[in-house]
Amino acid sequence: MSNDKREHIMEVAVELFATNGFEGTSIRQLAQRADVNIAMINYYFGSKEKLFETMLEHKASYMRNRIEVVEADSSLTEIEKLDQIIEDYVGRFLSQPEFHRVLQQELLVSQREALHQNVISLFAKNTQNVVAIIEKGIRKKQFRKVDPPLVFSSIIGTINQVMQSRTLCNMLMNKDSDNNPYQDPQFKKRLIQHLKQMIHAQLLIEKDI
Amino acid sequence: MSNDKREHIMEVAVELFATNGFEGTSIRQLAQRADVNIAMINYYFGSKEKLFETMLEHKASYMRNRIEVVEADSSLTEIEKLDQIIEDYVGRFLSQPEFHRVLQQELLVSQREALHQNVISLFAKNTQNVVAIIEKGIRKKQFRKVDPPLVFSSIIGTINQVMQSRTLCNMLMNKDSDNNPYQDPQFKKRLIQHLKQMIHAQLLIEKDI
DNA sequence: AGATATTAAACAAACGTTTAATTAACTTTT
């Protein structure tokens, strides 16, 4: 059963695409690294671009969106929803740093137009959900009159920023360059705490005097 | 005087590199777009990679770092320094969106190792300066005990986020897709205001009761 | 006339992809 081989190729692919980009990764390089014949990639996936798309879809299935569920949960207050979303995002992104890096590249570069638009609309959808939550909080007078889409940009932008480069992240956190912050539970905790504190301070109206 | 031509090539280069990436941009494509002969690029710059580096250096000279100056300015309080840095960053980045996008790509992709390290150390330096300011504010009991490097990540990450994709930014701001948010003074104002509000709320200890 | 700029053409190398032949893994038949 060669389904293992297919998955193995996709695993190597996401690593190479993440560090070298799509155009910067060659089939030969990929085949060598995955220890398979060059022809196998086209045999299994049809083309380099199809491999890319298949890999993205495969990885995305592990990262299904739970924002809509959180938004609809009426047992949670608005700030609790945001806390949940922060934990969710951080957890998901930290668990798939290579995949996340590939997505960011695809946002930044618009070579494969269809895919580019796909990533954009995914982001747009998430934005709308979070913006809706924040606006509800404002209407309920629980939140200050902030700029909802930019608040979301700050959450997601902070995570993107630390995930952009492992080296940079280690420098930021005063760790050795061989450290992997993305699978360090302490770093995860720290990032979540920072985001929550930031959002709480920015949004919540202090009612206690 | 063919210095115009050199600059023209660099101008076209930063546009193409920004939208298609370094590997995704070919010399022929570039020559056609700049309306020059293919050989002229190597004649003027030596190689594609040298053109890339020369262009980056050329553009970077317009974006000299003023953070150190701000940090050293003893006439400003810590929060005023941060406000200044926010305005500075936003202004600089919004004025050179293509260049900024290229830098982000170079952070994300580590193909040209030397350049990659250069961009990283530039970022690291800025981080240290801003972290120093925040730590000083904490020592002076003007700021809350926040996580300085992550606070800086949030500032820079927010800007990066909105600059990642023009389309996405327009969606965020409910503008037409043909709009250019980066040269819209209202957008600039809105972004600065959001960042200041966020940082103020997060850092400043309310002393008035 | 001499340096600089510009050109079209050619270069080798690398690219993604395909081919045609061979091996491995199952299915069916005996």
Added chain:
DNA sequence: AAAAGTTAATTAAACGTTTGTTTAATATCT
């Protein structure tokens, strides 16, 4: 259970393009 048949997997080699770069000839300018 062995043999024959059939499909799937794997390979090395070649394909046609495209890549960045160079060359050698021509044009432009001082």
